[in-house]
Amino acid sequence: MAAQKQDNWSSEAYQNSASFVPKLATKVMQWLDPQKDDVILDLGCGGTLSSPRYSTQQSTYHHPDGVLDLQIGQVLSQGSGTLHGIDGSPAMIEASKKATAETGLQGKCTFEVLDATELLSHPSLPNGTFTKVFSNAAMHWILRPPARRETFFRGVRDALAPGGRFVFEMGGLGNVCEVRAALLSAIGRRIGLAKTLEVEPWFFPDEKWAREMVEVTVGGMEVERVEREWRPTDADTGGIEGWVRLMAKQFFEALPEGEREGCIREVVDVLEVVCAKPGGGYMFSYVRLRAVVRKV
Template identity: 30%
Template sequence: MSPPSETDQRWDSATYDDAHSFVYEYGEDVVDLLDPQPGERILDLGCGTGHLTQQISDAGATAVGMDRSAEMVDSARENYPDCEFICADAHEFTVDSPFDAIFSNAALHWMTDQDAVLESVVDALGPGGRFVAELGGHGNIEAIVSATHAELAERGYETPMPWYFPTIGEYATKLESHGFEVQYATLFDRPTDLDGERGLATWMEGFGDSLLASLSADVQQSVIEGVENRLRNEFFTDGSWTADYRRLRIVARLVDD
């Protein structure tokens, strides 16, 4: 049987803000790590619906949000009309004037060519500019991925891996190869509540396009039910699901030539 095709993730901004609000809520700690200062120009890379862009702006910085999804950008502009939002691909964006910092929360692990992304980041930063980010780290959602792959394999499908979840050493080395000095890096477990009986199914429907989009609706539902059955004993408690998140946080600064 032909494998599911690797398609671009599709985003529904309303669902993202409702069922997946934990993404930007957890990201508030990453804004604290960024420590935006009044007068700084800061780019929020993969800004989604703009909540953290606005939080950066509230600190007195000039915040610009960027996302590849036009729907997300439209929603961000509607939510926060005082901030600037642009629709662009992180792999190949350019800016008119350099930023003091680039911030990214829960977006980098969706990007297939990290070297291209970091080249764009370097080109967009001024001398000594900093890059502060959180992304999925090594072992992130390992149980969900393994269960999904097992269910697909049982149906004769190959099993793509649409995300990039690096170790500290792997990502630090990549940053250093692009001229950054890594000043802080941590990899940590962050079990994440997926509210309610349908929490895991909603998560898979929202974030699993690259794994499931090419399947028929009936097969998708069958796979999701199979994943729930595999994970229920360990990850479903008191009427709610927990996802086995692991996050990588980094602070890096461009080394002056």
């Protein structure tokens, strides 16, 4: 029997330290432009999850307590469209299912635990059936293993119907550079930089990389629109420490257990100086890469 993959996510911790992720998705949602008859596949749907509180009367894409998939579901409920969300985290899938049940959208939004790099071989996702594939704040995790990047994009291409569009937003080159520097320095001093880079869970590419992967390496798709935006983002209620403990958990797991808390404290102390805002609070230097890709 294969060993069960560790789930590094908690929906409660996400609400405390990263609820701003779906709240800042206004632009990529505008690019997605969901229509009532769309058949949508959401990759890494945990990245669209915000607070479980949701008003079914709310239809705008920037509702402060919204869940993006449920907002999309409200549009789909006006027609024949459906949304299927996948995520590698069982905890995030359960939270998504619960939020959907509370709003009566089970018939429009379904969810399952699935690695997004396994689209090519998954029988429940028939090829060529989705008018749109969507991903928000997930691909910088999904694409971390270099060997799985091409497979991921081939799966997206094959899932799309002819003329269908893949709309995504992810961390781009330069994302949270101050956090990466603090982590690589503190952990690298303990286990070496090379080993630290091996356990780093993120991949932050630029526009050129995305275009070459889609149009040249994989083919059958073309980039209609792509941009990279610096978007300074205030820390959530969990502050610097909450973000570091949640998002950088895999870094610290490479250390002996007895050294982890001291290293976390070192990283947090540095970042609370570097990221401090003069008027109070903290800011992360988020850089977002977003694109619209069409299957040709």
